Amino acid sequence: MRALPVGERALLVELSDGAEAQALHAELLRRRASGALRVREIVPAARTVLLDGLDEPGHIGAELPGWDIPPLPPRAGTVLEVPVRYDGPDLADVAAHWGVPVAEVARIHSAAEFRVAFCGFAPGFGYLTGLPERYEVPRRATPRTSVPRGSVALAGPYTGVYPRASPGGWQLIGSTDLVLWDHARVPAALLSPGVRVRFVPRTSPTDPAAGT
Amino acid sequence: MTDHALAVVRPGALTTVQDLGRPGHAHLGVPRSGALDPPAARLANRLVGNPPEAAVLETTLDGCAVRPRRTVTAAVGGAPCPVTVDGRPAPWGAPVRVPAGALLDVGTAVSGVRCYVAFDGGVTVDPVLGSRSTDLLSGLGPPPLAPGAVLPLGRPGAVHARVDLVPQPAPPRELVLRVTLGPRADWFTAAALDTFTTRAYTVSSASNRIGLRTEGPALERACEGELPSEGMVLGAVQVPPDGRPVVFLADHPTTGGYPVVAVVRESDLAAAAQARPGTPVRFVAAGRRLPRRVA
Numbered sequence: 291m292r293a294l295p296v297g298e299r300a301l302l303v304e305l306s307d308g309a310e311a312q313a314l315h316a317e318l319l320r321r322r323a324s325g326a327l328r329v330r331e332i333v334p335a336a337r338t339v340l341l342d343g344l345d346e347p348g349h350i351g352a353e354l355p356g357w358d359i360p361p362l363p364p365r366a367g368t369v370l371e372v373p374v375r376y377d378g379p380d381l382a383d384v385a386a387h388w389g390v391p392v393a394e395v396a397r398i399h400s401a402a403e404f405r406v407a408f409c410g411f412a413p414g415f416g417y418l419t420g421l422p423e424r425y426e427v428p429r430r431a432t433p434r435t436s437v438p439r440g441s442v443a444l445a446g447p448y449t450g451v452y453p454r455a456s457p458g459g460w461q462l463i464g465s466t467d468l469v470l471w472d473h474a475r476v477p478a479a480l481l482s483p484g485v486r487v488r489f490v491p492r493t494s495p496t497d498p499a500a501g502t
Numbered sequence: 503m504t505d506h507a508l509a510v511v512r513p514g515a516l517t518t519v520q521d522l523g524r525p526g527h528a529h530l531g532v533p534r535s536g537a538l539d540p541p542a543a544r545l546a547n548r549l550v551g552n553p554p555e556a557a558v559l560e561t562t563l564d565g566c567a568v569r570p571r572r573t574v575t576a577a578v579g580g581a582p583c584p585v586t587v588d589g590r591p592a593p594w595g596a597p598v599r600v601p602a603g604a605l606l607d608v609g610t611a612v613s614g615v616r617c618y619v620a621f622d623g624g625v626t627v628d629p630v631l632g633s634r635s636t637d638l639l640s641g642l643g644p645p646p647l648a649p650g651a652v653l654p655l656g657r658p659g660a661v662h663a664r665v666d667l668v669p670q671p672a673p674p675r676e677l678v679l680r681v682t683l684g685p686r687a688d689w690f691t692a693a694a695l696d697t698f699t700t701r702a703y704t705v706s707s708a709s710n711r712i713g714l715r716t717e718g719p720a721l722e723r724a725c726e727g728e729l730p731s732e733g734m735v736l737g738a739v740q741v742p743p744d745g746r747p748v749v750f751l752a753d754h755p756t757t758g759g760y761p762v763v764a765v766v767r768e769s770d771l772a773a774a775a776q777a778r779p780g781t782p783v784r785f786v787a788a789g790r791r792l793p794r795r796v797a
């Protein structure tokens with residue numbers, strides 16, 4: 291663990307991998323909830339956690355390596371089910387990358403349990419980890435100018451769901467009607483860091499079970 | 503719509519509603535947003551007796567014109583500019599009474615970039631996650647002003663520490679940004695760190711509410727490869743592959759993948775918001791963590 295100063299009020303804590311970052315993030319949330327830690331923003335990322343709005347970043351930075359941080363329990367909390375139609379335009383490309391028949395993509399993807407490692411890119415866009423390493427895929431060589439809202443997509447080790455229409459270079463494997471971001475709702479984001487997720491296949495848009 | 507509102511006659515190049523932003527949601531990918539020059543927004547609010555967090559209009563270079571439906575007290579601060587009410591000159595940086603139906607015109611800035619226009623009672627568009635700010639990166643908050651748009655105004659309440667005149671800093675002729683070394687300074691060569699803190703940069707015309715882009719010598723990386731995405735702070739100086747530093751302003755993304763060479767002091771960012779394209783920029787080492795100078 292390395293705590294790197296970021297300006298006058300922030301610390302970037304670098305961990306050796308994503309699992310450690312997620313465990314530290316959980317511990318930081320616990321300490322903030324208990325009142326032991328005062329900080330404005332706790333922003334987990336691929337293998338770092340940013341603490342912004344600290345009164346004494348140097349003090350926390352010196353203290354952090356001595357913290358006892360329990361590893362993340364593999365299964366804790368409820369699982370958010372995201373209904374998916376596996377009908378994305380890049381399904382065949384992803385199947386080719388994986389070396390499996392097209393129909394296998396849905397089975398492999400829906401068999402995994404995911405966790406929101408961090409957010410970014412757009413409000414409510416979560417970077418979900420959980421697919422085994424051998425299923426990593428590259429971003430598309432040419433990003434699309436508009437990816438429809440609800441697109442379920444893969445890039446690198448991550449799965450994501452576009453919360454609104456936007457440009458994007460991820461490989462689109464499916465779509466969901468679930469509204470992942472609604473600023474008038476509490477919570478606004480269904481995919482916040484730490485949330486566990488499963489993708490549940492739906493066969494077609496007209497399937498009566500394919501509700502929101 | 504009640505008469506507690508104003509109609510947009512001329513939106514200008516870019517006029518948005520801003521308050522002090524929506525901190526605390528970076529982990530959801532939501533930028534802080536808010537006025538780029540917060541001291542100017544607070545001063546404009548003081549001139550009309552609003553609390554500092556009331557929402558104001560932030561204009562860009564060529565001002566805006568609005569027609570309030572009730573008599574309002576307005577004040578224009580930030581970048582100096584001509585102000586008129588129904589064509590008659592009115593003071594800048596002081597409270598101005600605008601009768602119902604009259605046209606308040608905030609003219610083109612004579613220096614600086616962004617004017618802040620406050621109205622007694624504040625602009626009361628619906629808040630999103632606790633803030634009325636327009637966030638251009640995420641599309642949260644009200645859209646930028648458009649001709650014919652009508653914005654609700656609050657009812658003037660008990661006057662909140664009103665002042666008649668306040669000193670406001672002049673927009674910078676040269677922008678001096680005090681920096682501390684960033685978390686990824688070691689991704690750059692020692693020569694690049696020296697270049698960064700000793701050479702002249704200028705403000706690029708590609709600057710916006712997301713970032714102050716600069717033109718000048720490119721910073722050479724000490725290591726190639728990609729940095730995994732990580733959290734970004736306001737004032738972070740990110741260096742994209744072209745090597746030209748970008749200072750992150752209020753609408754910056756909350757995570758990013760380019761290395762942060764340095765972080766600008768938050769108190770210096772208001773001046774950055776008022777620096778026109780072409781303004782010279784110097785990044786000056788400050789604080790305990792001085793960049794290592796090479797011989």
